[in-house]
Amino acid sequence: MTERDHGTGAGMGTFLDRMLGRVRLGGWLAVAAPVIAIAFAALITSVVLLVAGKAPLEAFNALAQYGTRPPTMVLILNTAVGYYISALAVAIGFRMNLFNIGVDGQYRLAAVVAASFGGAALLPGVLNIIAVVVVAMAVGALWAAIAGLLKVTRGVSEVISTIMLNAIATGLGSWLISDHFGVLTGNDIATRPIPDDAHVPGMPLIAGTAQLVNGFLVLAVVLGVAYYVLLNRTRFGFELRATGQSEPAAVASGVGVKKMVVVTMIMSGAVAGLIGMPELLGQSFKYSNNFPAGLGFTGIAIALLGRNNPVGMAIGALLWSFLDNSSNTLQLLDISKEIVAIMQGVIILSVIIAYELVHRYRNVAEQRRVSRQLAAPPGPPGPAGPSAPPAPEGARA
Amino acid sequence: MVYSHYLLSSHQGTPLTQALREEGAVIATATATEPAVELIGITKRFPGVVANRDIRLRVAKGRIHAIVGENGAGKSTLMKILYGMQRPDEGEIRVDGSAVGFHTPADAIAAGIGMVHQHFMLADNLTVLENVVLGSEPRRGGVALDFGEARRKIKEISDAYGLGIRPDVPVEELGVGDRQRVEILKVLYRGARILILDEPTAVLVPHEVEELFDNLRGLVHEGLTILFISHKLDEVLRVADEITVIRRGTTVATVDPKDVTARKLAELMVGSELPSPETRESTVTDVVALSVRDLSVRASDGRAIVDGVSFDIRKGEVLGIAGVEGNGQAELVEAIMGIRPCEVGTLTLGGADIAHWSTLRRRTGGIGYIPEDRHRHGLLLESSLWENRILGHQNQKPNSKGIWIDRAGARSDTRRIVEQYDVRTPGIDVVASALSGGNQQKLIVGREMSGDPVLLIASHPTRGVDVGAQAAIWDHLRTARAAGLAVLLISADLDELIGLSDSLKVLLRGAIVADVDPANVTPEQLGSAMTGAGEGV
Numbered sequence: 035m036t037e038r039d040h041g042t043g044a045g046m047g048t049f050l051d052r053m054l055g056r057v058r059l060g061g062w063l064a065v066a067a068p069v070i071a072i073a074f075a076a077l078i079t080s081v082v083l084l085v086a087g088k089a090p091l092e093a094f095n096a097l098a099q100y101g102t103r104p105p106t107m108v109l110i111l112n113t114a115v116g117y118y119i120s121a122l123a124v125a126i127g128f129r130m131n132l133f134n135i136g137v138d139g140q141y142r143l144a145a146v147v148a149a150s151f152g153g154a155a156l157l158p159g160v161l162n163i164i165a166v167v168v169v170a171m172a173v174g175a176l177w178a179a180i181a182g183l184l185k186v187t188r189g190v191s192e193v194i195s196t197i198m199l200n201a202i203a204t205g206l207g208s209w210l211i212s213d214h215f216g217v218l219t220g221n222d223i224a225t226r227p228i229p230d231d232a233h234v235p236g237m238p239l240i241a242g243t244a245q246l247v248n249g250f251l252v253l254a255v256v257l258g259v260a261y262y263v264l265l266n267r268t269r270f271g272f273e274l275r276a277t278g279q280s281e282p283a284a285v286a287s288g289v290g291v292k293k294m295v296v297v298t299m300i301m302s303g304a305v306a307g308l309i310g311m312p313e314l315l316g317q318s319f320k321y322s323n324n325f326p327a328g329l330g331f332t333g334i335a336i337a338l339l340g341r342n343n344p345v346g347m348a349i350g351a352l353l354w355s356f357l358d359n360s361s362n363t364l365q366l367l368d369i370s371k372e373i374v375a376i377m378q379g380v381i382i383l384s385v386i387i388a389y390e391l392v393h394r395y396r397n398v399a400e401q402r403r404v405s406r407q408l409a410a411p412p413g414p415p416g417p418a419g420p421s422a423p424p425a426p427e428g429a430r431a
Numbered sequence: 432m433v434y435s436h437y438l439l440s441s442h443q444g445t446p447l448t449q450a451l452r453e454e455g456a457v458i459a460t461a462t463a464t465e466p467a468v469e470l471i472g473i474t475k476r477f478p479g480v481v482a483n484r485d486i487r488l489r490v491a492k493g494r495i496h497a498i499v500g501e502n503g504a505g506k507s508t509l510m511k512i513l514y515g516m517q518r519p520d521e522g523e524i525r526v527d528g529s530a531v532g533f534h535t536p537a538d539a540i541a542a543g544i545g546m547v548h549q550h551f552m553l554a555d556n557l558t559v560l561e562n563v564v565l566g567s568e569p570r571r572g573g574v575a576l577d578f579g580e581a582r583r584k585i586k587e588i589s590d591a592y593g594l595g596i597r598p599d600v601p602v603e604e605l606g607v608g609d610r611q612r613v614e615i616l617k618v619l620y621r622g623a624r625i626l627i628l629d630e631p632t633a634v635l636v637p638h639e640v641e642e643l644f645d646n647l648r649g650l651v652h653e654g655l656t657i658l659f660i661s662h663k664l665d666e667v668l669r670v671a672d673e674i675t676v677i678r679r680g681t682t683v684a685t686v687d688p689k690d691v692t693a694r695k696l697a698e699l700m701v702g703s704e705l706p707s708p709e710t711r712e713s714t715v716t717d718v719v720a721l722s723v724r725d726l727s728v729r730a731s732d733g734r735a736i737v738d739g740v741s742f743d744i745r746k747g748e749v750l751g752i753a754g755v756e757g758n759g760q761a762e763l764v765e766a767i768m769g770i771r772p773c774e775v776g777t778l779t780l781g782g783a784d785i786a787h788w789s790t791l792r793r794r795t796g797g798i799g800y801i802p803e804d805r806h807r808h809g810l811l812l813e814s815s816l817w818e819n820r821i822l823g824h825q826n827q828k829p830n831s832k833g834i835w836i837d838r839a840g841a842r843s844d845t846r847r848i849v850e851q852y853d854v855r856t857p858g859i860d861v862v863a864s865a866l867s868g869g870n871q872q873k874l875i876v877g878r879e880m881s882g883d884p885v886l887l888i889a890s891h892p893t894r895g896v897d898v899g900a901q902a903a904i905w906d907h908l909r910t911a912r913a914a915g916l917a918v919l920l921i922s923a924d925l926d927e928l929i930g931l932s933d934s935l936k937v938l939l940r941g942a943i944v945a946d947v948d949p950a951n952v953t954p955e956q957l958g959s960a961m962t963g964a965g966e967g968v
């Protein structure tokens with residue numbers, strides 16, 4: 035047996051635990067960290083703008099103005115739907131210490147297959163919509179399951195395997211479109227468009243514009259609620275969180291960790307399969323080269339930003355989408371839109387640092403409090419004299 | 432390389448060292464009164480725990496000073512403080528007479544203190560030479576690595592201390608004993624005059640232990656000082672010049688190994704001022720609760736860690752397993768819990784064959800489990816108390832209904848445990864890490880006693896808890912035993928074992944070597960049975 039250090043283990047998770055939100059932050063601290071981080075990111079961005087000879091206030095003002103116009107707001111909401119679903123897919127794994135970096139490949143491959151299936155119009159209307167969604171989830175789940183199975187049977191790190199599976203998914207998707215499902219229209223190759231009766235209608239939610247909010251916003255909200263309920267109210271969610279917090283404790287408590295790894299990867303992949311659906315069934319109705327890519331990685335950033343909290347990730351997705359969509363207006367001020375990428379990067383870094391600082395602050399405060407309490411009563415709890423203790427009274431004759 | 436000056440003056444070649452060594456020994460004895468390290472009133476607190484309290488330690492120069500104590504007694508924290516990995520809340524560290532304040536291990540190394548960790552920190556694919564210089568590479572002209580100089584220096588140190596190290600062998604080709612010598616050389620290379628060895632024999636086989644001890648004696652002959660941390664008393668008695676005992680975070684005695692026996696040391700380590708764990712009349716029934724036949728656990732190299740163990744525990748019986756730690760107790764428990772794969776003849780719980788059951792099914796089937804390391808295996812430290820109530824019982828009432836967690840049920844039952852088991856806490860929503868060790872343990876005991884278990888496996892149930900909590904936990908165990916619970920008790924506390932158990936078995940190197948009647952045995956006799964001496968039992 036090794037000597038374990040009971041002292042240092044007490045009350046301090048690892049940095050990773052804190053980064054991924056497995057450690058709870060109390061009350062106002064949970065809000066303070068992201069606010070500080072965003073303010074800090076704005077500061078850094080201002081410095082960059084000043085160095086470049088631009089006026090920061092003017093730039094932020096332009097972003098805010100443009101972002102609050104009704105048509106932009108619709109755009110922000112629509113983009114955020116995909117971001118949010120992606121963040122949820124990533125977060126399911128994060129809560130269990132699984133790094134599903136492959137969300138990107140999972141949703142793109144799912145979209146290719148689902149688009150081809152929908153385009154074939156085997157089923158009418160709503161049935162086709164449902165079938166497309168189910169196919170997408172199944173493909174995403176299967177693709178993610180590969181990584182899960184490799185991890186439990188061969189010990190392959192899911193980080194490595196999912197990154198590789200991303201590359202394979204890209205190749206596989208291109209091959210499926212070019213050799214099997216693709217239809218050439220002019221120069222553009224794409225899957226056969228999904229028929230009109232299987233389009234998901236938009237919702238006129240924002241006044242002052244004719245543009246419609248993607249109907250999948252409803253699904254995103256439902257998924258967010260389902261994510262919360264699953265993790266916090268079900269036995270499965272309890273076992274998942276327990277495994278994420280302490281695998282040895284989970285094993286001792288009878289959690290089948292290997293099974294949990296596979297099931298969690300499958301769930302993460304199934305949700306990942308949904309990421310492309312708002313675009314496919316509500317926007318472009320086919321998979322082409324213009325289909326948005328990289329949402330899986332955006333999801334990782336947003337899951338970190340929102341600390342895997344369903345509400346936090348929703349705010350993160352909206353913030354990200356706002357920055358992405360209003361960046362174009364900066365060009366009118368002759369400011370490169372890439373300044374927004376700088377801002378996004380700084381937000382992520384400073385959020386992680388802010389959470390860490392807040393956590394340490396709390397720890398030190400707690401330690402001081404305990405120290406004071408323990409130091410207060412004079413005499414220590416047990417006799418501590420250097421002399422030998424009296425003879426044992428153990429034998430009970 | 433500023434620390435290496437002493438080497439230049441002391442690199443006697445091995446052939447002609449005999450005389451010099453003896454001279455060195457004389458010098459060492461002559462200067463023995465001068466402390467190399469002195470710790471005065473060191474206290475270190477963590478949230479909920481005092482890891483070290485008023486530690487006083489004087490380590491004479493040129494001696495092997497052993498620090499012994501049970502697991503969790505605070506040895507490792509103390510060494511981390513001395514090595515600059517933790518800062519003490521109170522107290523003073525003096526090295527060679529002058530007060531120091533270490534912020535990082537680099538400060539400790541600069542002061543001549545080196546640490547040989549229990550788990551080797553070597554890169555397998557590099558050579559010995561590369562491993563040794565890693566992090567303090569000798570430079571030539573600012574950038575180029577001066578391997579020639581490093582090789583010369585390593586040879587020099589190796590010869591001076593008789594370590595017999597070949598610098599150009601890849602570490603992956605070395606055995607465990609050699610790797611340890613490389614670790615020692617690594618700290619010597621960095622100029623250490625004071626070596627801390629954390630449980631150095633834990634990974635060694637007996638003849639390697641002998642070699643290590645020869646090396647250590649060689650090192651102190653050359654004037655180095657060694658702090659040797661261990662809980663293996665026979666080894667400590669063989670090698671140490673002085674022994675300090677740590678119990679419950681504080682130094683309780685410093686003794687001369689010539690004046691003490693292993694039993695006396697064990698008493699000091701465990702302490703005898705504890706409340707009596709004595710149980711009164713026997714409640715043992717005829718009904719067998721757990722029956723184990725021919726249970727073996729093998730390490731990955733095929734060696735048996737638990738070797739053909741068989742026993743029965745009846746309802747109302749406490750079966751104690753005595754043994755020096757590391758003789759297979761942990762593995763035995765994990766095998767019975769279904770956490771660790773094992774070979775077993777029969778394993779029945781209340782008549783049902785459970786050999787192929789999962790851990791969860793065994794728990795549901797009526798095994799309660801108080802794990803030896805509550806922080807790693809027994810609790811989710813960052814979760815609330817009521818969530819910890821669910822842990823391990825997530826499929827049982829009142830914690831869940833079907834696939835759903837029953838929050839209200841779990842919360843109200845947690846309140847019951849907090850009340851019945853006197854868990855001192857501001858509420859059931861605080862995280863488990865905020866509680867003291869004793870209260871954490873009372874929560875675990877309460878949890879594992881819930882739902883009418885048939886068998887309770889209690890691994891070191893009162894380790895690292897205060898005296899009050901210890902008495903309370905003993906009371907709960909006695910009450911449950913009277914109500915017909917079968918208990919498998921593993922403990923390093925001999926008084927606890929003798930006092931609580933209805934029968935005792937001694938585990939040595941994975942096998943049961945003796946049956947002992949707790950009514951007619953003293954801790955001294957049990958102690959010698961545990962080390963294989965066996966006289967008087």
